Amino acid sequence: MPRKLTHFVNGKSCAGQSGRFSDVFDPNTGAVQAQTPLASVDDVAKAVASAKAAFPAWAALNPQRRARVMFRFKALLEEHMDELAALLSREHGKVVADSRGDVQRGMEVIEFACGIPHLQKGEYTEGAGPGIDVYSLRQPLGVVAGITPFNFPAMIPMWMFGVAIACGNTFVLKPSEKDPSVPLRLAELFMEAGAPAGVLNVINGDKIAVDALLEHEDVKAVSFVGSSDIAHYVSHTGAQNGTRVQAMAGAKNHGIIMPDADMDQVVRDFLGAAFGSAGERCMALPVAVPVGKDTADEFIKRITPEIKKLKVGISTDESAHYGPVVTAAHKARVENYIAMCEKEGGTLLVDGRGLSVPGHEGGFFIGPTLFDNVTADMTSYRDEIFGPVLQVVRAGTLEEAAALPSNHQYGNGVAIFTRNGLAAREFAAKVQVGMVGINVPIPVPVAYHTFGGWKRSAFADTNQHGTEGVRFWTKIKTITQRWPDGSVDDQSFIIPTME
Numbered sequence: 008m009p010r011k012l013t014h015f016v017n018g019k020s021c022a023g024q025s026g027r028f029s030d031v032f033d034p035n036t037g038a039v040q041a042q043t044p045l046a047s048v049d050d051v052a053k054a055v056a057s058a059k060a061a062f063p064a065w066a067a068l069n070p071q072r073r074a075r076v077m078f079r080f081k082a083l084l085e086e087h088m089d090e091l092a093a094l095l096s097r098e099h100g101k102v103v104a105d106s107r108g109d110v111q112r113g114m115e116v117i118e119f120a121c122g123i124p125h126l127q128k129g130e131y132t133e134g135a136g137p138g139i140d141v142y143s144l145r146q147p148l149g150v151v152a153g154i155t156p157f158n159f160p161a162m163i164p165m166w167m168f169g170v171a172i173a174c175g176n177t178f179v180l181k182p183s184e185k186d187p188s189v190p191l192r193l194a195e196l197f198m199e200a201g202a203p204a205g206v207l208n209v210i211n212g213d214k215i216a217v218d219a220l221l222e223h224e225d226v227k228a229v230s231f232v233g234s235s236d237i238a239h240y241v242s243h244t245g246a247q248n249g250t251r252v253q254a255m256a257g258a259k260n261h262g263i264i265m266p267d268a269d270m271d272q273v274v275r276d277f278l279g280a281a282f283g284s285a286g287e288r289c290m291a292l293p294v295a296v297p298v299g300k301d302t303a304d305e306f307i308k309r310i311t312p313e314i315k316k317l318k319v320g321i322s323t324d325e326s327a328h329y330g331p332v333v334t335a336a337h338k339a340r341v342e343n344y345i346a347m348c349e350k351e352g353g354t355l356l357v358d359g360r361g362l363s364v365p366g367h368e369g370g371f372f373i374g375p376t377l378f379d380n381v382t383a384d385m386t387s388y389r390d391e392i393f394g395p396v397l398q399v400v401r402a403g404t405l406e407e408a409a410a411l412p413s414n415h416q417y418g419n420g421v422a423i424f425t426r427n428g429l430a431a432r433e434f435a436a437k438v439q440v441g442m443v444g445i446n447v448p449i450p451v452p453v454a455y456h457t458f459g460g461w462k463r464s465a466f467a468d469t470n471q472h473g474t475e476g477v478r479f480w481t482k483i484k485t486i487t488q489r490w491p492d493g494s495v496d497d498q499s500f501i502i503p504t505m506e
């Protein structure tokens with residue numbers, strides 16, 4: 008019998024009462040390794056009640072004390088890095104070194120959250136009118152929630168709860184049902200760091216849990232990261248209910264290769280950015296756009312043999328470049344897109360289908376795949392594939408190349424490879440995409456900047472982490488004060504102008 012996972016509510020593990028479960032696979036073997044409970048509306052209500060009970064005391068704690076919990080949590084993350092990375096790889100399938108990066112990137116947001124006493128300071132204007140001062144406060148919202156995808160089970164939960172909890176909110180996390188063990192372990196470590204019970208709760212589940220969070224009147228804000236249709240649904244439903252929502256979504260990132268680019272570097276960058284983590288990253292680089300025929304021919308000539316040399320292996324194989332995809336269903340989806348792209352007229356140069364890793368024949372492996380002559384009208388180009396598939400779209404000029412990401416439905420990340428500063432500057436200024444890399448293939452901003460895409464890559468006004476995160480997880484209050492000294496004897500029926 009696979010082991011049964013739990014929820015984490017009010018400082019302890021709890022089984023939940025729904026009686027519904029979902030399988031958690033070992034993507035290396037294909038076997039079911041655990042079952043995660045799928046919360047009922049009542050299970051969610053208990054988690055929200057626990058967060059609500061913890062809120063007044065947590066919000067009243069001075070910010071440096073909240074920051075100290077973050078400091079201790081960060082130290083525990085460092086101490087438990089190997090354990091967390093191993094746990095993450097076992098359920099997600101990414102290689103262990105990559106899982107360490109997942110934890111590290113989340114930990115950097117916790118480091119950022121350690122600065123909350125400074126970040127949450129308000130503003131003050133002395134003498135805005137006669138004897139009148141104006142000041143503003145950034146106050147926490149109350150109980151807030153995060154709904155996260157399978158592909159970064161450490162980093163994305165920490166993007167959200169790191170900043171939200173440091174700001175004084177209490178949190179209910181609904182992680183992906185595909186790899187819930189790392190989020191559960193993070194909640195335990197957060198308690199060990201000194202967080203009171205109920206400040207961080209983890210509720211496992213599916214649409215029923217998501218809807219329950221969106222409909223609960225005590226949940227004041229929801230941050231979502233996942234695929235675009237669901238992100239759109241979450242943002243729409245939240246808006247209808249009057250809940251503050253941000254919803255980060257799918258992606259199809261382009262890398263523009265200019266004729267003057269350093270081709271050795273470009274090939275190395277594309278290998279990592281297109282195939283790392285089996286392409287299951289919203290900031291992966293699955294579309295290459297070489298500018299000019301010579302650039303395209305050279306790119307294809309140089310990258311094809313390197314792709315054929317990539318090693319796909321189990322997640323604990325230190326020599327593997329990447330591991331399996333997350334589920335059999337996801338493997339089938341990616342392979343369908345490979346068949347579709349071929350049917351649509353893409354030239355299949357390297358076919359990753361049918362790959363088998365000896366001793367792990369049941370694992371969800373897909374070899375690296377390369378297509379040339381892909382065009383903007385193909386469905387396989389317009390859709391997010393989210394697998395180890397690189398599509399080359401040839402362009403004649405920089406204008407033609409830049410129009411591709413600008414006109415694409417997604418606008419998460421984009422990169423340009425060139426030695427021409429002026430061309431890069433123009434491109435970065437004009438392209439209709441939220442995060443731009445200049446000779447940087449995966450431009451994920453550092454924690455004290457901010458993460459978010461445009462168009463169907465994000466349904467939100469505020470980004471994740473950085474000062475944008477602090478804005479999302481707080482509400483502003485502005486206070487206008489006067490301490491009368493008896494000298495003012497006014498009665499006015501006009502709007503005060505403070506002349």
Ligand code: NAD
Binds near residue numbers: 159214255
């Ligand atoms: P997903 O949309 O299937 O799941 C995301 C979350 O939504 C999970 O917690 C899941 O349980 C929940 N969910 C699933 N079905 C639902 C439904 N019908 N109603 C309500 N909630 C539901 O996404 P995924 O497959 O876990 O993750 C991959 C996707 O996430 C890709 O599209 C990727 O680009 C995107 N992603 C985006 C970013 C970003 O910041 N833009 C970052 C990482 C991943």
